[in-house]
Amino acid sequence: MNFSSSTFGKLLTGRGSRQGLWLLPFAIALAMALWLAVTTSQFGQWSNLANLVAQGMPLLITAVGQMFVVLVGGLDLSIGSVVSFTTAILALDLPGYVTIPGVFLFAGLIGATNGYCITRLNVHPIVATLSMQYVVLGITRVLRPVSGGTVPEGVRWLVEGSLFGLPLPILWGIATLLVAWKLLYGSRYGLHLFAIGGGVAACSDDAARNFGIPASRNILLAYVICSLFAALAGVFLAGRIVSGDPNVGLLMELDAITAVAIGGTQLSGGVGSLHGTVIGVVVLALLSNGMNLLNVTPFVQTAVKGILLMAVVALQSRKKIGL
Amino acid sequence: MSALVNSTLFRRVSKVPPSYYLLVVLLVILFVARPQMLNANVLGVFVRQVVPLGILVLGQLLVMRVKSIDLSGGGVILLINYCISSGIFPGASLGFYVVLALATGLVIGLFNGVMVAKRRVSAVIVTLALSIVLIGFVQYLSSGKPPGDVPKIFAELFNTRFAGLPSPVVFWIALTALMALLLSQTVFGRFVTAVGESMPAAHFSGVPVERTVILAHTLAGLMAAIAALVQTASIAVGSVRVGLDLPILSVAATILGGVVFGRGEGGVWGPFFGVLCFAFLFVVMTMFGVGDAGKLVAQGLIILFAAIFYGLRADK
Numbered sequence: 130m131n132f133s134s135s136t137f138g139k140l141l142t143g144r145g146s147r148q149g150l151w152l153l154p155f156a157i158a159l160a161m162a163l164w165l166a167v168t169t170s171q172f173g174q175w176s177n178l179a180n181l182v183a184q185g186m187p188l189l190i191t192a193v194g195q196m197f198v199v200l201v202g203g204l205d206l207s208i209g210s211v212v213s214f215t216t217a218i219l220a221l222d223l224p225g226y227v228t229i230p231g232v233f234l235f236a237g238l239i240g241a242t243n244g245y246c247i248t249r250l251n252v253h254p255i256v257a258t259l260s261m262q263y264v265v266l267g268i269t270r271v272l273r274p275v276s277g278g279t280v281p282e283g284v285r286w287l288v289e290g291s292l293f294g295l296p297l298p299i300l301w302g303i304a305t306l307l308v309a310w311k312l313l314y315g316s317r318y319g320l321h322l323f324a325i326g327g328g329v330a331a332c333s334d335d336a337a338r339n340f341g342i343p344a345s346r347n348i349l350l351a352y353v354i355c356s357l358f359a360a361l362a363g364v365f366l367a368g369r370i371v372s373g374d375p376n377v378g379l380l381m382e383l384d385a386i387t388a389v390a391i392g393g394t395q396l397s398g399g400v401g402s403l404h405g406t407v408i409g410v411v412v413l414a415l416l417s418n419g420m421n422l423l424n425v426t427p428f429v430q431t432a433v434k435g436i437l438l439m440a441v442v443a444l445q446s447r448k449k450i451g452l
Numbered sequence: 453m454s455a456l457v458n459s460t461l462f463r464r465v466s467k468v469p470p471s472y473y474l475l476v477v478l479l480v481i482l483f484v485a486r487p488q489m490l491n492a493n494v495l496g497v498f499v500r501q502v503v504p505l506g507i508l509v510l511g512q513l514l515v516m517r518v519k520s521i522d523l524s525g526g527g528v529i530l531l532i533n534y535c536i537s538s539g540i541f542p543g544a545s546l547g548f549y550v551v552l553a554l555a556t557g558l559v560i561g562l563f564n565g566v567m568v569a570k571r572r573v574s575a576v577i578v579t580l581a582l583s584i585v586l587i588g589f590v591q592y593l594s595s596g597k598p599p600g601d602v603p604k605i606f607a608e609l610f611n612t613r614f615a616g617l618p619s620p621v622v623f624w625i626a627l628t629a630l631m632a633l634l635l636s637q638t639v640f641g642r643f644v645t646a647v648g649e650s651m652p653a654a655h656f657s658g659v660p661v662e663r664t665v666i667l668a669h670t671l672a673g674l675m676a677a678i679a680a681l682v683q684t685a686s687i688a689v690g691s692v693r694v695g696l697d698l699p700i701l702s703v704a705a706t707i708l709g710g711v712v713f714g715r716g717e718g719g720v721w722g723p724f725f726g727v728l729c730f731a732f733l734f735v736v737m738t739m740f741g742v743g744d745a746g747k748l749v750a751q752g753l754i755i756l757f758a759a760i761f762y763g764l765r766a767d768k
Binding site: 450 | 518519520521567568569571572573574575576577578580581582583584585587588589591592595596651652661662665700703704707712713743744745746747748749750751752753754755756759760762763764
């Protein structure tokens with residue numbers, strides 16, 4: 130009788146579950162929040178909590194997008210560049226009604242290109258999105274070599290303002306989660322994503338197609354969704370930093386992947402959940418917020434993030450060896 | 453599109469890794485624009501710069517052929533650079549540093565291999581996470597400041613020449629030849645090919661899949677350690693930023709050289725020329741006044757086209 134086949138072990142390691150391992154990270158998040166609330170006086174203050182939400186929001190939005198791609202066994206490394214690109218476009222001297230739709234159009238195109246290369250031209254997701262990361266970052270640096278410019282006033286209000294007494298960042302989070310929930314659990318599309326991913330994870334790529342699910346089209350759409358969420362995160366960040374910055378999205382894709390992985394979504398595809406991703410984001414946000422409160426240097430924060438990621442991923446179990 | 457892909461001409465053309473074509477194109481451009489640069493001395497200097505990348509690629513192609521990936525090279529290079537330049541081992545000899553570096557690489561590679569093959573963790577995540585941990589650790593130890601100087605002997609060794617060529621370049625070529633022999637002449641080399649073709653098939657034919665993957669990762673760690681030594685010798689100072697983009701570039705050069713996940717048509721020399729392409733690409737682009745931004749775009753497009761080139765040919 131080994132640990133992971135007992136009922137408790139199953140729940141803890143997420144073995145055999147479609148939702149993956151999310152209970153353990155949930156416990157970690159809870160423990161971290163409690164510990165911070167007890168040891169530091171600032172943590173529970175309203176201003177710190179509002180700051181926590183606003184700081185974690187770009188991560189939440191990108192991680193939710195990344196989850197769609199990870200569920201079909203892919204990976205999108207280009208989202209950091211898309212975020213930077215978005216802030217650069219918004220900081221151009223153009224009215225918001227031109228730039229905001231334009232940003233989402235471009236992001237959709239980037240996602241579609243990723244998806245097309247992966248599904249039709251048979252390029253490995255890591256390779257396709259990595260090269261897209263370079264291309265988009267290059268274009269961003271042409272548009273805006275150093276940070277500067279100003280973002281339209283409306284975008285700023287969308288991030289800093291409040292509605293019915295609620296700070297707007299919270300509404301961004303709710304809207305993101307509602308859209309993602311509808312796509313994932315409230316539509317046929319979400320079901321198809323899980324089916325395709327399950328096939329990919331079991332090393333039989335055409336399992337879903339044999340059941341009549343158009344795999345290529347759905348995978349392509351997942352990359353478009355991921356890019357669109359990245360653009361949304363970019364708009365949010367642009368509102369926060371009030372300028373365009375070619376480096377603001379640097380390494381953001383890694384944080385997003387970390388959050389998704391901590392939340393129990395398996396990188397081989399087919400297993401994962403929206404609430405898991407939210408928990409992953411909360412863990413990462415609490416980690417950086419808590420360490421800031423405790424005056425830990427950012428370098429240690431980096432190392433701890435890496436160890437956490439490794440520990441959580443090592444607890445997941447899967448069949449596939451390799452990527 | 454499929455008619456074009458299936459034509460005899462395309463099949464014949466696509467047998468050769470893209471790196472060979474690109475290298476020829478780059479050399480022709482250099483020849484037309486700056487013929488005076490095409491002599492052994494100038495080229496030697498350029499090629500010497502990419503030797504760390506070239507050595508890292510030798511490990512990368514090994515793990516990519518068993519459908520894995522190693523992104524921990526950046527962390528390994530940083531850690532070894534810190535050990536050598538911070539003076540935490542006062543009075544240590546060159547031999548000590550070499551053994552220390554190789555041992556570090558071996559342990560890290562073994563850890564990666566066991567995590568990937570036994571624990572079945574995603575290789576992207578585990579190697580990336582390890583790199584993040586190592587980078588954070590080194591930056592914490594050095595408080596984010598460059599640690600110090602590298603013993604003089606490293607730079608002296610790096611600047612020597614052997615048979616008219618810079619010795620790092622000779623060393624790289626020798627190491628590449630060794631790797632080519634390892635893959636073509638040994639049982640391990642065949643296991644690598646078999647595992648890359650199909651893991652279930654290899655498993656049922658009695659190939660020790662897990663052990664092959666572990667060994668591939670261990671060798672990759674070793675290569676990263678050697679690359680770290682050469683990189684440290686080349687910059688001759690301690691740094692907390694050195695080599696961070698090398699893992700990604702090594703993946704790019706490997707793909708350009710015709711080795712994609714699980715498929716190794718390019719052998720060992722394809723990626724070798726892929727690395728040379730990157731050396732000359734940056735020279736050519738600097739020559740034409742292309743800025744950093746343009747270089748990023750070109751780099752991305754080249755990787756993408758190389759991958760499409762292979763993807764189109766692969767049978768679905």
